[in-house]
Amino acid sequence: CSSATSLAANECWRRCSHESLPNRIHPRPISAEDSMLPEDPVRAFQLCYCGWLILSMLTSSSQYQLFYTWFHSSGIGLASKRGLGAHPSKLYGIITPPALTPLQMRAVGVAFTACLLASLAPLAPRPFLFGAFALSLLYFPQLYAEATLSGHNPILVPAVLLLLACAPSLDAAASPPSPPPPPWPLQLLRVYLASGYVSSGVAKVLCSFRFRRYWGLGTSLQHYFLEGMWSRPADSALTRSVQWRLVKSPRLLTIFASGALLFELSFAVAPFSGRLSPLWCAHGLAFHAGILWLQGLDFVSFWSASLLVFAFPLSSLLSADLRHAFEHEPLWLLPAALYTLLQLLTAVSLYDLWLDDILPFSCCPMFMPPRSPFDPLPKWQTMTTAPLTGNVRRSGSMEPLYWSPCSGVFGLSRADLQKLPQRVVWFGSTTGMPPEAERFVRAECRAKPFLLFANFELSAELKCLLHRWVDAINSGELADAWDGAKMEQLLQLQQAGLDAFRACVDRLPQRTAGPPADCGFSPPTAVLKGE
DSSP: OHHHHHHHHHHHHHHIIIIISHHHHSOOOOOTTTSSSOSSHHHHHHHHHHHHHHHHHHHHHHHHHHHHHHHHTSOOGGGGOOOBTTTTBOBTTTBOOOOOOHHHHHHHHHHHHHHHHHTTSSSOHHHHHHHHHHHHHHHGGGGTTBTTTSTTTTTHHHHHHHHHHTOGGGGGSSSOOSSOOOOHHHHHHHHHHHHHHHHHHHHHHHHHHHHTSOTTSHHHHHHHHHHHHHHSOOSOHHHHHHHHHHHTOHHHHHHHHHHHHHHHHGGGTGGGOGGGTHHHHHHHHHHHHHHHHHHOOOOTTTTGGGGGGGSSOOOSOHHHHHHHHHHHOHHHHHHHHHHHHHHHHHHHHTHHHHSOOBTTBOOOOOSOSOOOTTOSSOEEEEEEOOTTTSOTTSTTSBOSSSOBTTBSSSBOOHHHHHHOSSOEEEEEEOTTOOGGGGGGBOGGGTTOSOEEEESSOOOHHHHHHHHHHHHHHHHSOGGGGGOHHHHHHHHHHHHHHHHHHHHHHHTOSSOOOSOOOOOSOOOOHHHHTTO
């Protein structure tokens, strides 16, 4: 009797635990029904990705339009070109995009955003995704000279939209099947995205051998941080404080630089990471947020959205998903696979490193040389105002770093300097030029210990400070980068130069229409000593 009573009590407790109080004692796992996102990972990614792009367009399109309205009618040589990247390059190396009027530009931007919005609805999202793909190849090439869209930030947008437009599972968005079909479009997107990161890391490794210096040393980040602090200075005192602390801590930066290099190379296994893939998503988002915060380079507004493809763990194998797609959806798999294959060939061959840009395909050759603030290589800095937006870090400013009067590829003529609405100073040295870089610098500007260009008259104080900065980095030793006291002196000299630039600009109430300041090569000897 006692045994029977005990069994009955145990059964009663079991039923109470598992049926009466399921959420208090044994909470069940979150299922697809509990989530706001659909069960199909392709649809879930598409909603997140398009939502991210819509937010970026809604917050920045008015600034893009402001910049383009000026750029279109500026009369500078760059305004006659259209394409992707700083050159700019033809689309896929073949197609030259047409130049739009400001009114047409506004209409294309609205249509692009509207297609993204329409694709969020469950009814036939794929035609709208294809429309957004076509419009992205018309919209972004107009803004190649804008600070946040120049370079590589928008080049993943066409690929993601095209591969999503090839996803047959999106046709069933209104009544999705359960379980969802194999997510082969996400598998291809992972391979596409990973190829760019891996090739970027490989380029850094190759440059380490070429210059006989490990890229992952903290001195590389010291150099690139200082470069960004000249061209994209931060308004926040907290950001400047963190920048200073990091620049004076090369051993800590060595951990960050080596970690960044390992992060890029680790994408070789990311497409096969299964349920561990969210690690690459989280690390990538933090990586690009840090670059935006510390260097002012925006890879967040459009590029980082593609990293969400790793946010959804996939239990199926890449090979199995592609085999299923080949058997059941070959007409959609083939164009998507061909597009991905072209990117893979570009990345594996490092095509745009050795030859020329064929954007939006790219091996992403960014920040390749291993640098040091005191290395013998050329150094080139820029300071600029941003009259259109008030801050060069914000959308709607002109890219400050690519184009200069001494560049043989990204050149600005003396006439162009007068037409810029911003006050700009370019300075640096071109000694120690490696043969691979000679084509980027005009012959008359090579092997110069000091160069100074500006489109307004500089104060004697500012000229002196810029001379002293260039002399300090050219006369220093590589070991000086590891000396906190010497880096403190260099940072103070940089801040004095930035303050003198602002003071010089503040004394000019409006941009003068006259000729630019004397662009000769100033002899540095006396001024370098502060005399």
